[in-house]
Amino acid sequence: MSRGKLVRWGVPVAAVAVIGAAIGAGPVIAAVSGDPVLPERSAQQLLADAAAAVQKDGLPPMSGTVLETASLGLPALPQGAATASPLSLLSGSHEAKVWYGSRDQFRLAVPGPMNETNVIVNGDQTWLWESQTNKATRIKLAPGATDRPDRTQVSSAPAMTPQQAAEQLLSKVGEHSVVSVTNTTQVAGRSAYELVLAPKEGGSLIQDIRLALDGETYVPLRVQVYAKGSAEPAFEVGFTQVTFSAPAPENFTFTPPAGAKVEEKTLSAPKEAQQRREDFREGDVKTVGEGWTTVAVLPVPKADAPRSTAESGGQEAPSLETILRSATPVSGPWGSGKLIKTKLVSALFTDDGRLLVGAVTPEELTKAAGAR
Incomplete structure (x- = not known):
């Protein structure tokens, strides 16, 4: 804008300079360029504010569209198996629609090329609907599975404020991570803070993890994981559209259509499921x-070893076979096996029946394989 135009509009240049200095040049420039700018927050302040918001009001009612994208460097998976296997999430992009009314009202819809899978929770009613097979599964909870601590129990259990909780979390994270915050991120058209965690260790494949929190509600809007040396995220899941208002009640109602196959399944009580997980971890x-x-080391039964995968059957077998065909034979003082390396994760199947996996370089895996 020319000085002449400013004079004609009756705005002295000196006044513009004074206002700019008073407000702060950074936010003014960002606002003019269209970048969203939120009040500055340290990592501790941001996490404390988020914890306080959840503790006070819980997750707010909302609905939106979520996009998950993975570019890990894996071989292309067979199209026939991709839609039926969770392994399909390791490659390509996948969209889902989410409705959340309360902790007892939730719906997730995952559309496919010619089908859709829905999980609907409405009070004591939980349904899984698969249009491809025309099958509806009513999920029941085992006795004791509906027990939930009330808000007073939750708030009184950990005797700490949101600020103390944030400080404690960051003290643990800070042992191995560099933590920073930006306030100019935008996700799904909303201004957001971005919490960035970067490893201090050199043996990790991860460059950083970026968590975007909505600037008003502090709800997580996006998670991005960047591999070292990559300009684009290797894995990302986040909202492409989101609305913070109560979804219409009809989004949570479901009646199996005529002719659908209806089944019932019972889920274990939380204590039983937790005990099974603990028994597995400890043993x-x-x-x-x-x-x-960190590298996890698990025993692999012979039936699940790479060389036997083709005989294992099941919907995931073709996809898993495709991934395992890209494995590289390796050996060392620790023994021999097959190595799979993606941008973010490495996995080693040893011939002596172990699976080592971690977000680490192959060198870190083989080092762990030699640790007894």
Whole structure:
């Protein structure tokens, strides 16, 4: 804009300079360029504000569209198996629609090329609907599975404020991570803070993890994981559209259509499921290393070993076979096996029946394989 135009509009240049200095040049420039600018927050302040918001009001009613994208460097998966297998999430982009009314009202819809899968929770009613097979599964909870601590129990259990909780979390994260915050991110048309965690260890494949929190509600809007040396995220899941208002009640109602096959399944009580997980961890899983270079070591039954995958059957077998065909034979003082390396994760199947996996370089895996 020319000085002449400013004079004609009756706005002295000196006044513009004074106002700019008073407000702060950075925010003014960002606002003019269209970048969203939120009040500055440290990592501790941001996490404390988010914890306080959840503790006070819980997750707000909302609905939106979520996009998950993975570019890990894996071989292309067979199209026939991709829609039926969770392994399909390791490649390409996948969209889902989400409705959230309360902790007892939730719906997730995952559309496919010619089908859709829905999970609908409405009070004590939980349904899984698969249009491709025309099958509706009513999910029941085992006795004791509906027990939930009330808000007073939750708030009184940990005797700490949101600020103390944030400080405690960051003290643990800070042992192995560099933490920073930006306030100019925008996700799904909303201004957001971005919490960035970067590893201090050199053996990790991860460059950083970026968590975007809505600037008004502090709801997580997006997670991005960047591999070292990559300008684009290797994995990303986030909203492309989101609205913070109560979804219409009809979004949570479901009646199996005429002719649909209806089944019932019962889920275990939380204590039983938790006990099974603890028994598995204590008896079968160990870890080597710390922080970002932690490697999990699991026993692999012979039937699940790479060389036997083709005979294992099931919907995931073709996809898993495709991934395993890209494995590289490796050997060392620790023994021999097959190595799979993606941008973010490495996995080693040893011939002596172990699976080592972590977000680490192959060198870190073979080092862990030699640790007994």
